[in-house]
Amino acid sequence: MNERVERLRAALAEPLLVTNPVNVRYLTGFRSTNAAVLVEPDRVRLFTDFRYAEKARRLDGVDVIETSRNLLASIAGQLAGRVAFEADTVTYAGWETLRSGDAEPVPRRRTVERLRAVKDEEELDAIRRAVAVTDRAFERFARERFTGRSERELAWRLEQLLREEGAEAMAFPVVVAAGPTAASPHADPGGRPVGRGETVVVDAGAEVDGYCADCTRTFAAGELDARLRAAYDVCLDAQLAALAAVRAGVHGRDADAVARGRIDATEFAGLFGHGLGHGVGLVVHEEPVMRPESEDVLAPGNVVSVEPGIYLPGEGGVRIEDIVLVAEDGCDVLTRFPKERTAVT
Ligand code: ZN
Ligand code: ZN
Numbered sequence: 651m652n653e654r655v656e657r658l659r660a661a662l663a664e665p666l667l668v669t670n671p672v673n674v675r676y677l678t679g680f681r682s683t684n685a686a687v688l689v690e691p692d693r694v695r696l697f698t699d700f701r702y703a704e705k706a707r708r709l710d711g712v713d714v715i716e717t718s719r720n721l722l723a724s725i726a727g728q729l730a731g732r733v734a735f736e737a738d739t740v741t742y743a744g745w746e747t748l749r750s751g752d753a754e755p756v757p758r759r760r761t762v763e764r765l766r767a768v769k770d771e772e773e774l775d776a777i778r779r780a781v782a783v784t785d786r787a788f789e790r791f792a793r794e795r796f797t798g799r800s801e802r803e804l805a806w807r808l809e810q811l812l813r814e815e816g817a818e819a820m821a822f823p824v825v826v827a828a829g830p831t832a833a834s835p836h837a838d839p840g841g842r843p844v845g846r847g848e849t850v851v852v853d854a855g856a857e858v859d860g861y862c863a864d865c866t867r868t869f870a871a872g873e874l875d876a877r878l879r880a881a882y883d884v885c886l887d888a889q890l891a892a893l894a895a896v897r898a899g900v901h902g903r904d905a906d907a908v909a910r911g912r913i914d915a916t917e918f919a920g921l922f923g924h925g926l927g928h929g930v931g932l933v934v935h936e937e938p939v940m941r942p943e944s945e946d947v948l949a950p951g952n953v954v955s956v957e958p959g960i961y962l963p964g965e966g967g968v969r970i971e972d973i974v975l976v977a978e979d980g981c982d983v984l985t986r987f988p989k990e991r992t993a994v995t
Pocket of ligand 1: 853854864865866971
């Protein structure tokens with residue numbers, strides 16, 4: 651039986667009904683918008699409707715049960731006793747459906763997500779390939795002309811480059827934010843052309859074999875003024891300090907504090923408005939997280955982003971983001987694209 655299911659079983663107090671599609675994919679390799687997996691001590695049942703059932707029957711190690719389109723109603727009629735469900739995924743209406751049968755639904759949280767935080771070799775291989783595709787696309791992108799082209803046009807160009815280099819999909823919509831727009835961490839690319847003297851925050855990642863990359867670089871369109879140059883240098887210093895601090899056993903909030911402390915000791919105090927980083931895997935934001943209120947502790951095999959930023963309202967912004975693999979004695983930076991300030995035309 652597959653190792654991921656075995657690890658999950660070891661963590662269960664009662665059978666678990668897995669309904670988060672990402673968790674279903676993680677445990678069985680099965681991609682569907684309407685499937686659930688019931689993991690019990692002696693078997694794994696996969697419930698799905700007619701549209702997916704044929705594909706599901708080709709999976710090893712699972713008993714496939716074809717349901718109606720109303721998945722939870724079909725499942726509820728076949729359950730009895732205590733059955734855990736994923737409280738972060740099942741809706742209130744879904745919970746009402748589950749308890750309408752003979753089962754006693756028990757809410758559980760983060761059960762599969764905690765397993766997903768520690769990557770196995772197959773997953774690391776896919777993430778490394780997604781990161782390499784992203785690196786190559788950024789290298790080509792840095793040779794493009796930026797000034798006079800709109801953020802939206804540049805975002806589309808980077809998406810093309812990511813596809814050409816081997817991305818199956820975007821891990822998330824490409825962010826290109828220049829000038830005042832770069833002062834907002836998750837800006838939507840707009841129609842304003844990039845001007846000289848602006849920082850251009852570019853955040854993108856390829857998806858390869860279902861796994862995500864996530865990379866941010868800040869380019870300088872022409873000469874930056876002294877304040878933006880200083881913001882870049884402080885952000886890079888904070889990023890390097892955080893990379894040096896990330897290792898197994900470190901609390902997410904302490905890693906965050908390292909970068910935040912560097913920024914808060916400068917004129918840019920208080921302008922790093924988000925967390926230091928997040929896990930990356932089948933989805934681009936997963937566990938563990940590194941931010942001031944995080945309860946997570948880093949473990950070997952975690953793959954996380956390290957991405958401090960400085961945001962100057964009305965002026966611009968800087969963010970530098972790498973993906974790293976956490977190890978006992980430090981971390982392995984997977985992103986290869988350089989991060990000294992890169993001038994673009
Ligand atoms: Zn990012
Ligand atoms: Zn990120």
